[in-house]
Amino acid sequence: MAASQPTPFRKTVETFTAGARTLPQRYFVAPEIFAEEQVKIFGRQWVCVGHQSQLAKAGDYLVQEVAGESLILVRDLQGTVQGFYNVCRHRGTRLCETASGHGAAIQCPYHAWTYALDGRLVGAPHMDDGPRFEKADYSLHAVRLALWEGFIFVSLSDLVPPLEKVFTPLAGKFGHWNLPLLRSARRIEYDVSANWKLVFENYSECYHCPGVHPLLSKVSPSDSAENDLTEGPFLGGFMAIKQGKSLTMSGEACARAVGDIKAEDHARVFYYSIFPNMLLSMHPDYVMVHQLWPQSPARTLIQCDWFFHPDASGSDPSGYNPEDAIEFWDVTNKQDWHVCELSQKGIESRAYQPGPYSPRESVPAAWDREYLRQLG
Amino acid sequence: MAASQPTPFRKTVETFTAGARTLPQRYFVAPEIFAEEQVKIFGRQWVCVGHQSQLAKAGDYLVQEVAGESLILVRDLQGTVQGFYNVCRHRGTRLCETASGHGAAIQCPYHAWTYALDGRLVGAPHMDDGPRFEKADYSLHAVRLALWEGFIFVSLSDLVPPLEKVFTPLAGKFGHWNLPLLRSARRIEYDVSANWKLVFENYSECYHCPGVHPLLSKVSPSDSAENDLTEGPFLGGFMAIKQGKSLTMSGEACARAVGDIKAEDHARVFYYSIFPNMLLSMHPDYVMVHQLWPQSPARTLIQCDWFFHPDASGSDPSGYNPEDAIEFWDVTNKQDWHVCELSQKGIESRAYQPGPYSPRESVPAAWDREYLRQLG
């Protein structure tokens, strides 16, 4: 009978003395905080739900889930993008079953109530046989919807200012990248066993890059970050791309430039986190966008799109090989999700205490501060 | 930056002014209400658990779960159908593991305690070696059990009147269909992701038939319903079957008549909902019975049996092809479960509000009223 006699672990008071520290455990595990986030953040703030290019023609629709709510996003006959709850006004039936589609109207599969693309009820069999019934009382329930640089945002609440106002800090900032006109070549969906905040924190620093992303580190030095937005709901800046290289498997540019990129920006990749659910990664030859959808304290769905110039094609002199970029980031994404999942597991331990952010993790620290402000 | 500016959705007060409306959301999603239903309805009322033909001989047994309780239904040596909790009186072990079977006694697989078919403990090894032990103190726990038209009903409570009294409104009503003697040719079990009440509401109207059931609508006009029971725990009536047709895939009768069916009833199908878990669908050539077993607010198991005349056989001049009926209703059942599942999804939305029942949905409205009365 003999063994080591270490001092047993004792939980100490959370202190934030010498520099910023990671968030306390409860923010990553407590169902109450998750519920609060769904109400105060995802059920209130403007969240990105797609891009207008996904609704090319009148009648095209998307279905997207936001804070547990299934929403229909549809282009109406006037060309306006509309957003509705996916709920029939008769007996509550879900109207659209597929993630995307096209139709001249929205018809309920149960009793055939029919809505125009702008949400007005236009058909309700036999309802006139009974007590006074006004179709005008039964339009689809609308959601607030606005566009920013071609991306579609919704807010489930009327408590936040108009999108235009909220996005003032970014006004005109990304004009060179031609965002409203780009088109997604591919979407990959990831199911990540980690809290959504770990994904933001991970995106916001490259302190982890040397060990986690050997491929990325080879073409973009991990210590090259220059951030211009360092506090608030929009955070980020650029990192250098090595001369003549691209963030692709081959190291070559994979498509014509997405826009009228400035000379110096041809050797830069811009990373911005847009609170609370969008990661915007602008390369000279493509733009990657992540949408984050928290499912539980320990699970996040992530939709990742790769956008290219609308005219990019195989006959371009500069070439067009979207898979070269997609594979590069698919590999890199999975490396990130893996360490996020390990963090989630470790943070669930009683031994976890907020740890010290390094000087290279000032952006995650700023993101945490903004998050705490938004949670109120 | 430009988009539509619809009025954002605001939850209005639930009103039931001009005509009946669907139930509020909480009845379909709240765990508390589900628990209350299990106690006040499924753990109290008489519920259908099978048919006496399933227990042909002494020693035949069925296992059925009711309100989370596994029950043994067994025919004893006197020919009486008995019902017991599936729990050994020694250390609580589950006694019968299979859904049905046959045995001369009920023996515990753990320590071999043995019970007679009437529930008396008749063997308990070594119990006499210790302190005074009376076998008579350790009979199986019985449940209230009664028969109606050959169907076996149980009640887990002694707070409800005898079955005979409860079923007075139906006394003698279905004599022509020969129900006590029929035999099930087949059972199909369905696992439906919808609240059990949506299944009753669906069964109670044919407003949805034109869109949802093209096959059924062809042989039984959706506007032909004539209901004779329109308030209370038993609801329904008949719908017309087109001249010379049957509710089968082929459109032909698939078996000899189940009983001494009246001439006019040869062109009718009778649909009755029997609160809280039975749907009784009587055709001239077969009887279909659904038993509903709520598993959670959003999940219901459904057992569906197709009963035929006990002497039906392939040598009948009228033919005997049970699959012709089974496939017809299996297709139709699945169409119904699908729209019930869509309703469940939509009703879970914050945008759901009770909607207006049409004049063709008076029976679902009556069913809802009865449900609210039973919940008390």
Added chain:
Amino acid sequence: MAASQPTPFRKTVETFTAGARTLPQRYFVAPEIFAEEQVKIFGRQWVCVGHQSQLAKAGDYLVQEVAGESLILVRDLQGTVQGFYNVCRHRGTRLCETASGHGAAIQCPYHAWTYALDGRLVGAPHMDDGPRFEKADYSLHAVRLALWEGFIFVSLSDLVPPLEKVFTPLAGKFGHWNLPLLRSARRIEYDVSANWKLVFENYSECYHCPGVHPLLSKVSPSDSAENDLTEGPFLGGFMAIKQGKSLTMSGEACARAVGDIKAEDHARVFYYSIFPNMLLSMHPDYVMVHQLWPQSPARTLIQCDWFFHPDASGSDPSGYNPEDAIEFWDVTNKQDWHVCELSQKGIESRAYQPGPYSPRESVPAAWDREYLRQLG
């Protein structure tokens, strides 16, 4: 309308008058009691997490989960077995991902913080660039760890006395079996849908053996138990092995004796339960150890190891065929888990009441008493 009229079941007051009775239902189903057990028993008491032979060389490590906590057990350069929470002190990341392995140090896969095998932080890139940072403040969190007869035990609390003191009743008792030197030939993990206490109660009596274990009963009479420890955290004794037989599929000894077994013990198998998670089954030719890991009120993971003499080999004149023992007990284990699962199901019924233990179940009754004492 006719059926039996049994007296409906009514829950009676739990009584423990004539002899001991099984535990009330709540101990097997209530999440609150499960949580209390995790805190007061599995998160406090000394629990067995492995055997020192699994950490042969410095740098060998095991990962074991205790009360929801992932722990690293590692042999350091001084040869001491150390135990740490599997949590990086930087951002909480889980450090070791595999169940076992070998390394010169413990390095975090996220930002490459590096710890020596004794837990000291020895590398933390860029942390010196910022505010004062002392590596000494960020050692891994240690757990209390001690050895007993070669088995590794940990306690997540400092509220219990040293292992040495707790295990006084067993001091020197098992010297003949050579436990510190044995080696596991095989581990099988079982996922059992039953409360962990049912497994202890099952292990503690052979009243069930005639019906449940025909194979075992043939070589070890079910009524041969002689218990020398009959109250407290350590319970058990021996049962006879028939002359010339072994507890193997073939009935023959499957390996050289594990130690210097006394003559009379060659026809005995010793079974001891070691509260709260170890079952120690010592045969002349091998030692079987179960570790129990409760996952929920109705689920328990069980790790079962078969240990043999370190020098046992195929060239032994007595032979070496570990599978002969492993298969014997794998069959027997599964028979036990099955009846435990049936008990769990039955006990979850509202009809379950504590039942009378037989005179042959005095050890389970003693185990229950100890459990209630430990729960406090």
